[in-house]
Amino acid sequence: MLKKKMAGILCSILAVAVILGGCGNSGNPNENDTGNASDNKPAVTLMIEVGGYAPLEKAVEMVKEKFPDYNIISKEWSIDGVKKAIKTTYASGGEESIDIAFNSATGILGFAEADMLMDLTPYMEEDTKWSGSLQEKALSSCTYEGKTYGIPWQTAYPVLVANVDIFDELGIEIKDDWTYDEFIEVSKELKENDYFPLGVSTGNSSWLIRQSYLNAFETVEELDAFNNGETSVLDEKVVEAFERVAYLYENNYCYPGEGAIAATDDECKAGMANGKIALYAMTNGSVGAMTEEMGIENYRVINFPSLSNYSAENLLGSPDVYIVPANAKNKEAVIEVLKYLTSEEVLTEMANMGTVVPLNEVTTEDPNYLEYSKDIDRLHPEDFANLSDEIGDYISTGTAMTTYLYEGESALDELERMREALVNNQ
Amino acid sequence: MDSYDLFGLERGKYMKRKKIKKQTIIGLIFLFPAAAFILIFMIIPLIWNFGLSFFEWNGNSAVQFKGFDNFVTLLTTKAVTSSITKSIFIALVATVVAMGLGIVYALFLYRLRRREQKIFRFIFFSPAMLPLSVVGVLFIFVFANDSGILNSLLEAIGLGSLRRAWLGEPQLSLWVIAIVQGWRQSGVVMILTTTAILGLPKSLFENGILEGTTYWEDVKYIILPLIKSSVNLLLSMMLMSGFKTYDMVYAMTKGGPGEMTYTVPMKIIQLGFSYNRYGEAAALGTILTVIATVLILLSRYSMRGETYEY
Numbered sequence: 001m002l003k004k005k006m007a008g009i010l011c012s013i014l015a016v017a018v019i020l021g022g023c024g025n026s027g028n029p030n031e032n033d034t035g036n037a038s039d040n041k042p043a044v045t046l047m048i049e050v051g052g053y054a055p056l057e058k059a060v061e062m063v064k065e066k067f068p069d070y071n072i073i074s075k076e077w078s079i080d081g082v083k084k085a086i087k088t089t090y091a092s093g094g095e096e097s098i099d100i101a102f103n104s105a106t107g108i109l110g111f112a113e114a115d116m117l118m119d120l121t122p123y124m125e126e127d128t129k130w131s132g133s134l135q136e137k138a139l140s141s142c143t144y145e146g147k148t149y150g151i152p153w154q155t156a157y158p159v160l161v162a163n164v165d166i167f168d169e170l171g172i173e174i175k176d177d178w179t180y181d182e183f184i185e186v187s188k189e190l191k192e193n194d195y196f197p198l199g200v201s202t203g204n205s206s207w208l209i210r211q212s213y214l215n216a217f218e219t220v221e222e223l224d225a226f227n228n229g230e231t232s233v234l235d236e237k238v239v240e241a242f243e244r245v246a247y248l249y250e251n252n253y254c255y256p257g258e259g260a261i262a263a264t265d266d267e268c269k270a271g272m273a274n275g276k277i278a279l280y281a282m283t284n285g286s287v288g289a290m291t292e293e294m295g296i297e298n299y300r301v302i303n304f305p306s307l308s309n310y311s312a313e314n315l316l317g318s319p320d321v322y323i324v325p326a327n328a329k330n331k332e333a334v335i336e337v338l339k340y341l342t343s344e345e346v347l348t349e350m351a352n353m354g355t356v357v358p359l360n361e362v363t364t365e366d367p368n369y370l371e372y373s374k375d376i377d378r379l380h381p382e383d384f385a386n387l388s389d390e391i392g393d394y395i396s397t398g399t400a401m402t403t404y405l406y407e408g409e410s411a412l413d414e415l416e417r418m419r420e421a422l423v424n425n426q
Numbered sequence: 427m428d429s430y431d432l433f434g435l436e437r438g439k440y441m442k443r444k445k446i447k448k449q450t451i452i453g454l455i456f457l458f459p460a461a462a463f464i465l466i467f468m469i470i471p472l473i474w475n476f477g478l479s480f481f482e483w484n485g486n487s488a489v490q491f492k493g494f495d496n497f498v499t500l501l502t503t504k505a506v507t508s509s510i511t512k513s514i515f516i517a518l519v520a521t522v523v524a525m526g527l528g529i530v531y532a533l534f535l536y537r538l539r540r541r542e543q544k545i546f547r548f549i550f551f552s553p554a555m556l557p558l559s560v561v562g563v564l565f566i567f568v569f570a571n572d573s574g575i576l577n578s579l580l581e582a583i584g585l586g587s588l589r590r591a592w593l594g595e596p597q598l599s600l601w602v603i604a605i606v607q608g609w610r611q612s613g614v615v616m617i618l619t620t621t622a623i624l625g626l627p628k629s630l631f632e633n634g635i636l637e638g639t640t641y642w643e644d645v646k647y648i649i650l651p652l653i654k655s656s657v658n659l660l661l662s663m664m665l666m667s668g669f670k671t672y673d674m675v676y677a678m679t680k681g682g683p684g685e686m687t688y689t690v691p692m693k694i695i696q697l698g699f700s701y702n703r704y705g706e707a708a709a710l711g712t713i714l715t716v717i718a719t720v721l722i723l724l725s726r727y728s729m730r731g732e733t734y735e736y
Contacts, residue, residue: 083699091485114484114702202682256572259594262683267570276572389701394685402684406596414504 042330043071047101055350099328105141105318110389112144118324138319138358141381150321152358157317158304176303196255199268199277205398212241215308233416284372288354314380478708496709513690516604517668523608528615554613562677596686622656658729669718
């Protein structure tokens with residue numbers, strides 16, 4: 001009887017402890033508070049830190065040092081997490097809000113259409129020193145219907161990292177700006193010698209088709225018409241663009257051969273580290289960190305090929321931007337922090353760590369900075385994939401290309417349906 | 427004497443009613459927290475979601491009544507109907523795998539001695555203890571194309587021709603996800619089936635021993651018919667769980683290659699949080715609920731039969 005009573009008491013204590021523990025602070029390791037709520041400091045919540053990406057960690061650290069009077073809360077960023085976080089805090093209408101987040105310039109369209117972002121135009125017009133320090137082209141890609149909804153902090157575009165040892169072994173010359181035919185010839189030779197010409201992870205596989213159709217047209221007018229949704233996706237030039245990319249996968253030029261369209265980041269990095277891949281696709285800003293991670297010492301950064309025989313002028317890419325949701329609290333404090341995050345001081349520090357920043361004048365200690373930023377002028381942010389979130393997802397997630405590989409031209413019908421629906425609604 | 431007896435009888439009935447009433451009140455008090463939780467976090471959101479299905483809402487502006495337009499749009503969009511098909515496929519295959527493996531494990535465990543039973547019960551149940559996302563990530567390493575464990579094993583034993591892109595081919599990746607999901611759930615089926623089998627009276631098996639029946643005859647004629655109600659319940663549970671598949675798919679393929687393994691829960695999140703089409707997201711949730719309910723009712727109907735008391 002006594003044992004039963006003791007057991008009952010112990011269970012009750014355990015239950016109470018669990019309840020109290022569950023009701024306590026979530027202790028989210030991704031949240032870093034620099035102050036207590038009782039200090040009455042204005043709180044600014046940042047959702048910009050990406051685990052392991054040192055430049056952003058440094059930027060947050062600098063903000064915390066600069067603004068000791070603010071309660072700077074930093075949350076971990078992820079591409080899906082940021083959308084959910086902003087939309088749920090917005091819909092809940094509660095005290096919690098994300099004050100500054102980062103997104104690609106192309107990704108802010110959905111937020112802007114739903115009036116979920118703060119219009120930063122008045123602040124830019126007021127502080128011309130701040131707005132004048134940033135590249136106009138980068139700023140223009142953050143505007144929607146004449147309003148500025150984001151401030152760029154990085155210009156990202158794809159590059160190829162060539163394993164020089166492989167090319168030296170086979171006596172193949174590494175060139176910038178291979179045409180499509182030249183690229184195929186090089187790929188054939190590499191494949192015959194049991195190397196995979198190209199390593200592209202599934203998350204980046206859309207780069208191939210986007211680059212291919214950006215350079216599929218002979219005139220600027222034709223390209224603009226396509227990017228504006230005026231040209232059918234079933235147009236022969238677009239279909240040819242898909243065919244050119246499909247050829248790479250069908251001939252197993254992409255690592256690891258079968259199922260390459262679904263190759264993960266880790267698989268591709270392992271393949272590159274083991275010397276199986278000759279050319280690895282990555283973003284310009286991550287070259288330093290990734291080559292170090294993969295242990296590649298003898299490498300060369302070259303332009304991402306146009307995958308076309310018509311044109312090699314255009315390079316896909318766009319700035320990554322900071323956005324301020326319209327429900328941000330403490331707006332003045334948020335704008336102050338935003339200005340500092342995109343100031344010369346912080347951006348120069350990030351440039352020293354390998355980030356290609358959209359400053360008009362950059363003075364950096366990184367000797368390879370010019371290598372990572374040499375293609376900025378070729379960037380063509382206008383992209384068919386930016387027409388709508390749905391089209392963007394369909395292309396950027398690799399669905400369009402995957403479906404084309406497995407179902408052929410009929411796969412473009414869905415994309416055409418989306419284009420037509422958008423054009424009819426406009 | 428009669429009036430005295432009547433008085434005693436009435437008093438007894440009154441006391442009994444009072445006791446029942448008191449017990450009912452105590453029972454309701456204990457039930458209240460759970461009922462409130464279910465009402466606030468499940469029933470009310472379910473009703474709200476059903477209502478939102480008939481409206482258009484982008485998360486910021488006012489809602490607009492759309493009637494059945496959301497449902498029509500969804501059921502005529504190839505990507506959505508494809509995700510529904512995939513969800514049904516994964517639910518059915520995972521259920522078959524979970525039930526098959528779980529019942530086989532339980533029948534195997536029943537033959538073991540107590541000590542061995544405990545060890546194997548732990549081994550078979552351990553996958554169910556792991557979070558879905560952990561299992562998903564684990565199996566990425568197993569099914570990786572170039573240096574994955576499975577492909578490397580096949581290569582090592584001379585079956586290199588069977589190497590496949592397990593998570594890279596659309597149809598194959600669906601089968602892989604469904605089988606892994608089923609394997610993970612089989613532990614739950616095993617535990618509950620074992621419990622049901624252990625609850626069977628030994629006397630039923632004694633007759634079989636006397637008549638010289640084999641274990642498999644016992645399984646066929648005694649065990650399976652008598653645990654039918656438990657199997658029926660497990661079938662419904664596994665189907666429900668299969669339709670909610672999200673973590674496993676996200677961890678293993680993120681819905682890829684492309685959107686080839688995009689299930690309905692992923693599509694709902696995409697519609698809501700990527701496209702700001704909360705009305706359509708709610709409508710898709712309603713469609714999934716209806717489909718899952720129909721399939722579960724069908725499975726229960728197909729498993730109906732005589733019930734045995736023992």
